[in-house]
Amino acid sequence: MNQGKPTILVTGADLAAPALQLLRDYEIVFAGKTPSEEDIVALCRQHDPVAIIVRYSKVGERAMAAAPSLRVISKHGSGTDTIDKVAARARGIEVVAAAGANAAAVAEQALALMLACAKSVTTLNARMHAGHWDKSTHKSLELEGRTVGLIGLGAIGQRFAKMADAVGMRVIGFDPYAKAVPDFVRLADLETIWRESDVISLHCPLTDDNRNLINAGTLAACKPGVIIINTARGGLIDEAALLDALKSGQVASAGLDSFQVEPMVAGHPFLGTDNLVLSPHIGGVTGDAYVKMGVGAASNALAVLAR
Structure with a gap:
């Protein structure tokens, strides 16, 4: 345990320079590129951090128990499902997130995946590289006038909604917690989303x-x-059911940036599925978002520690 500056543990190998500057009064301990939950527990036991900035891995009750000085767990991003919030609440540890810091990046990734699916970008690219010219046989989907159903209308969902509206799509959305939505978004229940949507994001x-x-x-x-x-969380989708629907044609195509188990393991049934566009959970991974999320996570942690 460090006897000088109080320690902040980062469950990753790095943090943006502006974020590190904000945290200059603290000793920063990095857990590495792919820390396991056991690694996090061991580092908490060794360093007794006052804050954890969560990039990768899970932070559960055992890690919290190993760090009696822990006051705040700050997510480097918006999703806090990898943090045991019940255990944190029981210990009086505040959980905060850099909500909206990666909204532009993730919304752009969702748009890219939607366009890739609608326009068969990856399939046609592979065919072209193999020497084929499919102009006379291929027809892409025109998105103008089609309906996109959004599940979740937070910072990312609303930014994506604006992009879809600009394309000329009809936008409907479900979010029981949404307080205000743009005029071009029509709120709908889930049954309507399933029934009316040409695209669901x-x-x-x-x-x-x-x-x-x-x-x-x-x-x-x-x-x-x-x-x-x-582009949200892999656990939202029953992957076996989606694969069956892709094979039957009930789902024409899917674009996924998150998965039930990450990293995706060799031999995963998704691999080699032609009408499936995959990216390795990098929707929020841009140079700009890296800085925004780091600064947001650091600022949130400092705000709690200052009380």
Whole structure:
């Protein structure tokens, strides 16, 4: 345990320079590129941090118990599902998130995945590189006039909604916690989202209530040929059900940036599926978002520590 400056543990290998400057009065301990939950517990036991900035891995009750000085757990981003919030509340540890810091980056990734699916970008690219010219046989989907259903209308969902509106899409959305939405978004229940959407894009946090929200039943309730986009959390989708729907054509294509188990393991059933566009949970990973999330996480932690 450090006897000089109080310690802040970062569950990653780095933090943006402006964030480190904000934290200059603290000893910063990095957990490494791919820390396990056991690594986090051991580092908490060794350094007794006053704050944890969460980039990767989970922070559970055992880590909190190993750090009696811990006062705040600050997420480097917006999703706090990797933090045991019940255990934190029981110990009086505040959980905060850099909400909105990566909104532009994630919304742009969702747009890229939607366009890639609608326009068969990856499939046509592979065909072209293999020497084919499919102009006379291929037809892409025109998004203008189509309906996109958004589940989650926070900072990311609303930014994506603005992009979809600019494309000329009709935007409907479900979010029981939304306090205000733009005029071009029509609030709808989930049954309407399934029934009317040509594209469904997920922008909500993962909770016990919405785990496997996209499943065999909800997919069957969708329009045939729907496009599914997920830049939120992998646990929102029953992956086996989605794969079946992709094979049957009930889902025309899907663009996924998050998965139930990360990193994706070799031999995953998704691999090699032609109508599935994949990216390795990098929606919020841009140079700008890296700085915004680091500064947001550091500022949030400092605000709690200053009380």
